[in-house]
Amino acid sequence: MKVPHKSISRAVILGSVFPFLSGLFFLPAPSHTMVPGRSPIERIDDIYAPFDSLHTDIGDYLWPTKEGTFITSSFGDYRRTHFHGGIDISTNHQKGYPVYASRDGHISRIRISPYGYGKMLYLRHADGFVTTYAHLQKFNEELDAYIKNIQKESRQYSHDLEIDPTLFSFRKGEVIAYTGDTGVGSAHLHFEVRDAGMNLVNPFLFPAIAARLEDKVKPTIHALAFSPIDHESIVQGKQRTWTTEVRRTGSGEYVVKGVIRLTGAVGLSIRTTDRADVMRYQTGTHRVELYLDDEQIFSSVKNRIPEFESKQIAMHYDAKLLRSRKGRFEKLYIAEGNRLPLYNRLPEGAGILRTPEYEEGKHLLRIVTEDVKGNRSTLTATVLFNHPPQIALDQIGSRAVLQAKDPAGVQSVTLWLQLRGKTAWTSRKVSLDALEPVDHGFALPVDLTRISALKVVAENRFGTRSAPEFLFTSVARGGKSGLKLEKLYEHGFLHLTITAKSPIRSKPSIEILSGTRRFTPEPVALDLDEYTATFPWTEAESGSLRINVSADVGGKTIAVHDEAILFVIQPASGGTIVSDDGRFQATFPAGSLYAPLACWIEKTAEGYAIRPSETVLAKAITIRYDSESMRASDRLGLFFSEEKGYDLVQGEAEAGMYTGTIGRYLGTFALFPDTTPPEISRVRSSYYRGSINISFRMRDNRSGINIRRFQALLDDEFLPAEFDPDLRRVAYQGSHPLPPGKHTVKIEAVDRMGNKTTAQRTVSVSR
Template identity: 25%
Template sequence: MAIYAHLQKFSPGLQKIMRREQERRQKYSVTKYFKPGVFPVKQGEIIAYTGRSGIGYPHLHFELRKNENTPINPLLKNFNVKDSIAPHPKEMAVIPLMLGSQADGRFLAQTYKIIKVAPDSYRLQQPVQIWGTVGLAIDVYDRADGAANKFSVYEITLIMDDTVLFHSKYQFFSYDKTGQIYLDRNYRLLAHKGKKFFNLFVAPGNKLDFYRPFSPGNGILFTEGYAAQLTRETDALAGVSLANSNLINSDRFDQFYLNLTQQPYSLLKQGEHQAKIIMQDIRGNRSTVELILYVKEMPIPARQWFTFSEPFPTGGRSDAQYRWFRRNKISGWLPASAPDFSTELSATTGNGHSSPSSFEKTNSIPVYKAEKITDNAIPAYPVFITSGTEAEKIPNLKLKKFVRDPFTVFTLQSKTPILSPFRVRLINKKIGKKEIHFVARDLRHFSFSVPSFDIADDTTTIIIGHTQSTGEEPLLQQKFYLRRIDRKKSRTVISANGDFTLSVPAEASVQNIYATLEMINRKTFRVPIPGDSLAPVFHVTPTDVPFFKSVRLTFSLRNDIKNKQQIGIYSPNFTKRKWNFVGNSRNKKKSEIDAGVKYLGYFTLLRDSKPPKVQIISPRDKAILTEKRPVIKIRYRDNLSNIGGEDDFRLELDGKFCISELDPELHIIKFQPEQPLSQGRHKILFRIRDRAKNQTQTQITFTIKGSIP
């Protein structure tokens, strides 16, 4: 089956058939199937003319399908497309997938620029440290000779130490599995970075037919020694008696864990591993990316702050063991030699402590950073040496949380450098009061991760304060509520004020998710909010998990609100600083308004009380024309809800309904009479309404005269 789309018009014979069908249904957009042989086509015969809808300039959207719903790669049919260009890789991503997993010591996905070393040969500039359960992904595109378009690659292979761990080949695709494409491309990286990375592993729940051999989990890396850490820190093997035996400490435990949990992950021994990604197009042009992965846990230091008078962690401070840096307020960290701490100590006031006021003027306080030199130039967490000053208050602390399904990462950012230790505590009914070990990457940025299950379905308080303070007011205290939604069960989440509900059906996602629902102050929101205040802005997460079934958003409406048909649910477009219509289905009995979505984010209620603006571009009012089949072209604009489709407008010519073409991208409605119009005066009447039921009507007249000699 061949599909030709984004067309301007059909050939005369087919156009006549489709016109009859449009007249019969009184619609421009119709679907009609022909039985084999009803409309025969010969090779070389013109069947249609290309249009420009979709991408804005003339082109042909062409598909070959195995059946009605399964397109295949058309290049498999040996079309003569000139292509001597190999795929072009841009970035690599290394993605921690479970609690305690690391990519260069970080708990969140890290991306790396790819550098070219020879024609069609690329590599990463430096080794990447990994630990735990990790996935790789790559941002890559292909081109063909003489075309500016970017295409997908045909095959991708991940090889680790000469063993193939993952292979994908893009031959065909079923539209029944459209949502699953976000398991092949990394949806989380798309949501946060706006880039399309190909996963080099089969994500859980992925049922696409691209992979051989196929098994969810293929390509995921599992490092030696991680199973013991995972077992001790979580309930991963709860109820398994062997988990507490000497097996945990043996070199057989990782494979035991994978066998027991039935995970087809690839076990990597500690040390250096050579990885290669091969990308190939259908013409056999190939490129490669090589990288070194170094398997070793980057242990979180028990302490990261020391004073000049304290013993160093290992007792040694030589240049051979550490790389030293001294902080400069303007230039940041500058390379330095191992300092003479007795000199630095005497330079501070009295007993080695600077005055609290000097905290704000950190250039006057000697601050050093030491990074331990490790094998393979893999960085280690830094250690900071200061005078021991502790500030009375650290302003502008910002706490962010990143839910990564089985674990949640918290990041803390301070505008003022933190020169003394502080403590982080989590408090809820499930875990009680728990001291959290965090990591400082520098003096302004800190992070830690916890099992999402430990902080789910209970109000959790996070408290940040100085280590030496007891009754002192915390530097930061924040509460949050994380709701666990089992993928096999439906769940309803209700806002604190009871006015907003999120309803998630069973099997809406391929994984358990952890949702948050927070009210945002409308006055401080990043996108201006038009109209009266009908509801707060609700921030609903996760925003980086794809849904394969619609989840329902429901707002309660106050009884005193008038013209409720004008009210809809909207979400913001931060780039264009505007609001997009989501839906406005109403339950009149319950005084509610709801909408189905397959994504989460920011939502609020807005009123659209302004009708669409309309301009009849051609013909002009009272125009005198010689063309007896004039093209009627109308432009419309709407400020909020927009129009839903061709049922929302009506064009009449001399009192007769006209089947008109809608171009929603250009906001144009167009009609051309099939038969010549008679000489004389003619009238155009046009009505249009938006999805909030606001209506506009306009009319003009024009005159047809005979040919001007």
């Protein structure tokens, strides 16, 4: 058996004390093929060198609160646009618990927003490392007074401030803030550790923090996925991703029933979760390892995540399965362009099962998942590496002749016969040895004069079956004659499905014209009325992509075609793509892609979509959309949708051309008018013993609230009212001694398109 990569042993430094640290300081140097320019090892060094060691005192970090020891989200957990950069500490949905400085340091940054992390503190330490504390209810008294003065002077709630290092210093264990629920989510404390470059570090690498986590629960394994990596690869007889549930057989033990048949290059992905003792919250796992016949061929461990590569989470997970609502599947291979330092210095492509490199037959897969406390679960599965027989049928007189590309690889043949005038099929199985050899093949024991249709499937010694082959002998009469062509983008190749409303009586003819090149992919039958074919994007050229398909359906030759303008973009050079009508274009600068991309623009009901939409962007691309006949006076905005719902794209409009940038995924773009101002409702205000209380609801129907232009005023004095976007609720309570008489509370809300609304209430103060 050939194993493509060396097995990976576990690190011993710190590993005997803290098993979850193993791998952090492990620096194997596997051999790789050299290529012109920088070698693979040099490129791996570029990725891993900043993360090879921790230049900090790991024993100096303190758990940041006394009120919570349970974890609701762990380091590296899945978020739609990034890895979760810290740990979420439960406060039992309560607010107001003290938050302590984890180490000596000074406040270097303060962020305040109704979105994201809400109120957040950055505490920089002498070695350059930083701890952050988020979703805070309020800061300590000194910090709170400082930030409220800034808010009042600027008349803005949201701020992102770099703080003079001489202003606010704290000793380890001093109170810096109080837990809350600002930003997204219910009450909890989000805690991070960052290195001097602001890259994310797993807090459980620090003993005092790891010691607070009580966890004897093993990870749960839910499902396994197998994906063909190229257009020649097959999973369970099809060139499509195949997922399977797993069966639990014991504590931390799981199996996949049956044998999974694989051909070519196949990547695995796993859906697995974890939780700590007595907690119902599910988190991700810390480490995943893949073994083939007891040789480790892949490992990932979430200890360090680069600040500016966190959005590559869509390359660590299977984005297509995510988009199709199949679940969060972590890839057990390193996808093209993946630059995350999670994989123990393995090269790109590690973990992919390349069946031609191994002996044909059954192999054992073992997948180990592990949490930060070393609790492990194991999944085993049996895979069969094998090529399905390739066969064809020919008619010579009244005889049917079976042709096989490799006759020695065929053990038996199953025949299905449909007698003339009958609708039922009869079948029988014969060994290849029992067939009569003839020129170019083997004569099948069938009298074609007595049947109207023949279906043949060959089987090899491993039980792997060929695609079916069909032979029709009678003239078709009647029947529906429609033909349908469907396209699907599948891991670097185009997957075509051809279906009909009646039996397809001969193999469809497929022609693909890409730029100046012509291709004729071989169709593969799935059933009487369904065929598939694949086309690798690596063969494509920029320009017109035309697909021509014709087939005999119901005795008639039916033709269908599909045409689009294809754009092939290389990461090093970038490029610009333009819609057929010239109204929409996207410019990809050099370095905006992690891997070569074949894409196209699709006209939708709302606007334009760039496909495939699951493409991850390394840098922002620029969108230009011509409004043409749409009136600028309608307050048009450029909107973008990744999956569902539209968000306004920040940009500008000039002479009817709307320009903006997006930087995460491709998706759908549209121009929408927004002339409706935000809605303010349920306004309540009261004054009692020098304290003013204000609350109201605020929402916008399209572009969203412009939080920088939102104001709550008391007699023209700015009030730093807090907006909860989840509840659409704004509230303020504070001490404001007022003289007797009537006072005005005024609320101004502006959306991101400039539509404005106001509300006003009177507060009476008695003598």
